[in-house]
Amino acid sequence: MSGAELLGYLRADGRKGIRNVVAVAYLVECAHHVAREIVGRFRDRPVHLIGFPGCYPNAYADRMMRRLCTHPNVGAVLLVSLGCESFNRRALEEHIRASGRPAATLVIQDSGGTRRTIARGAEWVEEWLSELDAQITVPMALSELVVGTVCGGSDGTSGITANPAMGRAFDLLIERGAACIFEETGELVGCEHHMASRAATPELGREIVACVEKAARYYATLGHGSFAVGNADGGLTTQEEKSLGAYAKSGASRIVGLLKPGDLPPAGGLYLLDVVPDGEVRFGFPNINDNAEIAELISCGAHLVFFSTGRGSVVGSAVAPVIKVCANPETYRKLEDDMDVDAGRILEGRATLDEVGREVYELALRIARGERTKSESLGHQEFILTYKTFEPAGPACLPVAA
């Protein structure tokens, strides 16, 4: 086998993209409208809006923006600045250019205001869209693919249909060399020792336990509840059982590394992403919604994201396609236009977990080859980035890097 199951856009760092989008990035909320108006001129074309709303500098947001602007699915970047915000726009533009991508910065205060900046931005995007359209793809192996997983709008069915089915798809991808990333350490409390037993080295196992303990402390400080009465009504008996429902997304592969947002998996295999900030609790909840988590998975190089939902989330994402796996058959019937996979069939005896797992895996390959997800074709491009603080991951976190 040649290993070239896919086709990708080759970037200067050697990574390959399954999409070739122009990203338009606002560098403060004050530039958001102008950036959105530029993107709005290109409906149904691969132009995506990302950005950071804060006016004060933040190392995490800076790193996230660097990673997102040089994500393999991104072919060119237009930065939109108001002019007086503290984001280091020059350094970001240089970073993007150094990655071999075309980049430009429009400063609204120096460009004649809203109307003229939108016109200039739209011109720039139009020009680069034509260039990107002409770029050719090269063979891409499954071992070059990175896939993330997240769950949102969960209900009692998520843990018995969609999550374990996505876990099986993860196992199939990992067998073929792909890198897969799961997260939500705050919802994995009670699974840390089981995760440690799956870690590639004892040192990594200890890092994983410490990472979940950090998450438990963080959420305890925020006064987060855990096991609710409604959970027991739905058939869940214990806290660890509830956590295991979310944990089932990870499949059964060995865990080869622990990442923090913006860390790239150095090889194939299964990775846990630590999404809970380091240090004292500040800036509020670790992730204020599902898209904050999706953006972090994408910052680690995820080309596409599996999203399990029971109650029925409709979101997609900027930069990377989101495959929605619907856990609840009733929800699927109500929101079929938004759902890529009907995992609730398992509850009605119309499919087995293994069959749905294979379906998710095969759909992932088709999406990677260019087929559009439901949320992509509906124009979903949700994106959010907020303040956080992280320390760099320790050497024990990535034993496979050696």
Added chain:
Amino acid sequence: MGSSDPRLVLLAPEDNCVVVAQALRAGDHVTIDGAPVAIAKAIGVGHKLARRAIARGEKVLKYGAIIGTASAPIARGEHVHTHNLESDYLPTYTLESGRTFVAKQA
């Protein structure tokens, strides 16, 4: 799958419970590992049945992982829930002490 009954889901081969995928009524018969068993009372979707007899003190496995300890003997096909299964985690867990949730490797 160890269970061929479409109303039940076996999440991992080593599990000693199965998950109910379609609501069951008292008197229904289901098939677990090829053998029939009568259902004593109505059981909702998402709830668990014992795949085999589970002794008091035995660990209950779901997803191939321990979800707690049987607090009473559980018969094959019986509802597994708060009346006969307790968390190993909530009552005594502290961040400092830690506990083992890892299934014994065969």
